[in-house]
Amino acid sequence: MARTSPTAITARTWMNTHVRVIGVAYDDIDVVPAPRAIVLVTEELAVTVVEHSPRFVVRSQHVAIPLPHTVQLVDYVHVPTRPVVDDDSRATFAAILARDRHRCAYCGRGGARTVDHVHPKSRGGGETFGNLVAACAACNGRKANRTPEEAGMPLLWVPRAPRDDHKRQRAIWRELAPAP
Ligand SMILES: [Zn+2]
Incomplete structure (x- = not known):
């Protein structure tokens, strides 16, 4: 045990x-x-x-x-x-790149090093888990100051706050399991 x-x-x-x-x-x-x-x-x-x-x-x-x-x-x-992290929580760029595993949310390529505001920052888009995605420099530059709809660049996934509840619950079951 x-x-x-x-x-x-x-x-x-x-x-x-x-x-x-x-x-x-x-x-x-x-x-x-x-x-x-x-x-x-x-x-x-x-x-x-x-x-x-x-x-x-x-x-x-x-x-x-x-x-x-x-x-x-x-x-x-x-x-x-624990403090609750939700889609409206402020996120660091490092946290976004980690959540998206450096995969560009527009073209799907790996190695993304920049973070894009889905709803542009200049138009009130927040620095939140729900509004930031990893993006490659090319897609980020092409999208510029537009929404995905305006740019004709649909998101490949919906950005959300990272959740590790399931991971923690699995760890609990593992710890409570009788030793083999
Ligand atoms: Zn891209």
Whole structure:
């Protein structure tokens, strides 16, 4: 059940580790600093479902509990969740090129190094996940200050905020699976 970690934890470093928090339905809730997770466990708001490996016992005057890797909330308690990234969230050019894997959204060629505002910036188009796409220099120059419709250059896909929910949920199932 336990995951391996490359480095052993010490009394000095455990506080810098992070613990995954999952909900009653094994849904991904958050990743919190280890001290916060210890508080959740000691206050009986959460139980450890996967211990940190290698094992390390957190000791204080009042508690001695194994450092968790994953804790599960015992009820629908409120913990602060990740900031939500949506299509209207501001995006960096680097994030757009990474999301689109440097593929030009107009011609589909790889190696794109520029980012295009689908709705032109000069006409109010935002620097958001929903309005930015990777584009090669040729397409970016040809499209210029026009919308895809005006330029006759349809987008090959609809730009959206990147989502890694599925990846995180798969990681949870993997961690909870009995060792073969
Ligand atoms: Zn192109």
